[in-house]
Amino acid sequence: MxxxxxxxxxxxxxxxxxxxxxxxxxxxxxxxxxxxxxxxxxxxxxxxxxxxxxxxxxxxxxxxxxxxxxxxxxxxxxxxxxxxxxxPGAMDSAELSIPAAPAQEWSVLNGELRHALELLTPEHREVLVLVAGFGMSYKEAADICDCAIGTIKSRLNRAREELVTQMHGNPLN
Structure with missing residues (x-):
């Protein structure tokens, strides 16, 4: 054997x-x-x-x-x-404390964002909240809003432009 x-x-x-x-x-x-x-x-x-x-x-x-x-x-x-x-260095970075902006700034920005969202048209606000806020897909948002996916994309683009204009005073483009 x-x-x-x-x-x-x-x-x-x-x-x-x-x-x-x-x-x-x-x-x-x-x-x-x-x-x-x-x-x-x-x-x-x-x-x-x-x-x-x-x-x-x-x-x-x-x-x-x-x-x-x-x-x-x-x-x-x-x-x-x-x-x-x-x-590289991710292990070292994990040991460092996370720098955070003062809470007052976040509070002010939050207020400005809420005010800017209120100034958006209802259709734009709805799409922005569904897609950017809740993370829904275009298809899911289209089903909820009872419209085409292309309409959702268009509304979302316009909503983002309006929001930037409201927050910073200048358009995205």
Whole structure:
């Protein structure tokens, strides 16, 4: 029985040896993605981890180098998306206190906004409150107002322009 087990593992170990032989090529390819050797080494390490974890999925007779390069490209793209989504220093920023404007300003702005909303036409106020205030979709607002979606978009645009004019004295455009 032990002979059968060693024979079954032998092809996999040959592939693993070929993976080790391709590490210099992986490092060179990783340097095309990153600017520092440390980042390149991390990329190679993550690629090797994923490749060895799924070595049984490698199809014998195909190019191992291409398979590894594809894994590396996918690892890099995943890491890139994460870096774009999570800005650097976010952990440090979370520890800082949130600067807040004095409560008096919010109270004054709230009063000005309420007054400006009262000056809007009822149709514009209704659409603005439904879409911007309650976060409803154009379709939902159109169903409530019993009109076309295009009408909702038009009313919302005019309502926003009127509101800006009321609040700041100058139109959006």
């Amino acid at each position: 032990p002979a059968i087990i060693s024979e079954a593992r032998q092809p996999s170990s040959r592939v693993e040896e070929q993976v080790v032989d391709l590490i210099p090529a992986l490092r060179a390819f990783a340097r095309t993605f990153t600017s520092s050797s440390f980042e390149a080494d991390d990329l190679v390490q993550e690629t090797l981890l994923r490749a060895l974890r799924s070595i049984d999925q490698f199809a014998p007779g195909t190019s191992l180098k291409s398979w590894l390069f594809t894994i590396m490209r996918n690892v890099f793209r995943t890491q890139y998306k994460l870096r774009k989504r999570e800005s």
